[in-house]
Amino acid sequence: MTRITATYDIETPSGLAHAAAVLAGEQSTGTFVRLASETDELRDRSGARVENITQTATAKTPSLPSRKTGDTYERGLVTVSWPMGNFGTSLPTLMSTLAGNLFELAELSAIRLVDVDLPEQFAHDHPGPQFGVEGTRAFMGGHKGPLIGTIIKPSIGFTPDETADLVKTLVTAGIDFIKDDELQANGPDCPFEDRLNAVMRVINDHAERTGKRVLYAVNITDEIDQMWRNLDAMDRVGATCAMVCVNSVGLTGLRAVRSRSKALIHGHRAGWGLFSRSPDIGVDFGVMQKLWRLAGVDHLHVNGLANKFTESDDVVARAARSVQQPISKHGGPAHTAMPVYSSGQTIWQVDPARQLLGNDDFIYCAGGGIMSHPSGVADGVNSLRAAAEAARLDIPLEEFATPNSPLRKAIETFKKPNITLSDF
Ligand SMILES: O=C(O)[C@H](O)COP(=O)(O)O
Numbered sequence: 001m002t003r004i005t006a007t008y009d010i011e012t013p014s015g016l017a018h019a020a021a022v023l024a025g026e027q028s029t030g031t032f033v034r035l036a037s038e039t040d041e042l043r044d045r046s047g048a049r050v051e052n053i054t055q056t057a058t059a060k061t062p063s064l065p066s067r068k069t070g071d072t073y074e075r076g077l078v079t080v081s082w083p084m085g086n087f088g089t090s091l092p093t094l095m096s097t098l099a100g101n102l103f104e105l106a107e108l109s110a111i112r113l114v115d116v117d118l119p120e121q122f123a124h125d126h127p128g129p130q131f132g133v134e135g136t137r138a139f140m141g142g143h144k145g146p147l148i149g150t151i152i153k154p155s156i157g158f159t160p161d162e163t164a165d166l167v168k169t170l171v172t173a174g175i176d177f178i179k180d181d182e183l184q185a186n187g188p189d190c191p192f193e194d195r196l197n198a199v200m201r202v203i204n205d206h207a208e209r210t211g212k213r214v215l216y217a218v219n220i221t222d223e224i225d226q227m228w229r230n231l232d233a234m235d236r237v238g239a240t241c242a243m244v245c246v247n248s249v250g251l252t253g254l255r256a257v258r259s260r261s262k263a264l265i266h267g268h269r270a271g272w273g274l275f276s277r278s279p280d281i282g283v284d285f286g287v288m289q290k291l292w293r294l295a296g297v298d299h300l301h302v303n304g305l306a307n308k309f310t311e312s313d314d315v316v317a318r319a320a321r322s323v324q325q326p327i328s329k330h331g332g333p334a335h336t337a338m339p340v341y342s343s344g345q346t347i348w349q350v351d352p353a354r355q356l357l358g359n360d361d362f363i364y365c366a367g368g369g370i371m372s373h374p375s376g377v378a379d380g381v382n383s384l385r386a387a388a389e390a391a392r393l394d395i396p397l398e399e400f401a402t403p404n405s406p407l408r409k410a411i412e413t414f415k416k417p418n419i420t421l422s423d424f
């Protein structure tokens with residue numbers, strides 16, 4: 001029987017071998033005592049198996065509080081496998097198994113899920129992105145190069161008409177992609193449908209006049225039945241991109257959107273720090289992004305280089321590359337998605353963001369980096385377009401920027417960040 005394999009970084013006062021066995025037991029056939037009904041045959045059939053243990057460190061103090069303590073804490077990488085018969089390819093049960101009770105086990109003073117190796121069957125049984133990069137470009141009328149985008153800022157506070165006014169400035173200036181902020185969904189001060197209709201009038205009008213269909217990722221995040229109504233409303237006005245906050249709606253909510261959507265799904269990962277920030281507990285992005293892609297995101301946020309958050313540039317680079325890799329190394333549909341760089345992005349990070357991927361199949365979103373341009377939002381868009389062009393031509397920004405141009409003003413406004421990527 002095919003098995004699913006996951007690797008954890010654990011720390012324990014009980015010895016790595018014992019802790020790994022407790023973990024495997026709790027997450028499959030076992031409990032805190034051996035039951036007579038847990039026969040050897042049942043264990044052989046359904047038990048999780050410890051495949052490998054590699055000790056990496058020891059410490060005198062625990063990384064996380066626990067009711068079980070000891071004199072020495074061993075740290076190491078533990079690989080565990082499960083038979084597919086336990087949960088098939090169900091994503092919710094995969095989560096309960098790989099990322100369930102084990103985070104609370106008293107034998108573990110640190111536990112982080114760092115990798116999962118999914119059998120090919122997962123790639124066959126789940127829809128994956130409906131459109132991906134090619135579909136995204138097709139929705140726009142055959143766009144080439146990276147998508148230069150922005151986030152409506154202020155994130156919250158605009159009425160539908162004020163949002164549409166800003167969108168008008170953005171599309172006229174030549175933006176490719178606009179998204180709602182995750183805080184803006186369907187509040188009484190800016191109702192979803194009013195905002196959608198007002199913005200789509202601008203986008204549709206621009207498309208009719210120029211042939212360029214700007215993507216508007218409208219934030220549909222809500223209860224499942226409301227998200228479905230939101231999709232219907234999008235359909236009525238020809239909207240082509242639905243933003244979903246994947247942590248807020250969960251895998252099942254995302255999958256429910258995928259089952260009804262005729263539009264692109266733009267996955268925002270707001271809340272990700274809760275799962276990822278501590279090295280001692282949580283889940284690596286490389287694991288979660290596979291599940292979000294299987295459930296159907298076409299675009300997925302990966303943070304940005306020199307971002308306003310805490311992740312290092314190496315972590316961001318790994319995340320960006322991961323969504324362009326096949327779901328399963330054993331085969332099946334690759335289900336690749338478009339990485340979305342966003343968080344504190346300005347003219348400075350476009351070039352390295354492109355270089356680290358080695359392709360143009362990404363979305364680059366700058367909210368403050370466009371909206372705060374000293375000579376206005378339109379020049380903010382122009383400066384970023386120029387930065388993307390400089391990146392394409394492989395010319396440093398300082399050299400490419402003509403005097404008094406929007407790019408030159410952006411160079412003078414935004415401090416050049418220090419980007420530290422270990423592989424180039
Ligand atoms: O939702 C997002 O991606 C963020 O709000 C990014 O905004 P910023 O570009 O102003 O950091």
Ligand SMILES: [Mg+2]
Binds near residue numbers: 181
């Ligand atoms: Mg935001």
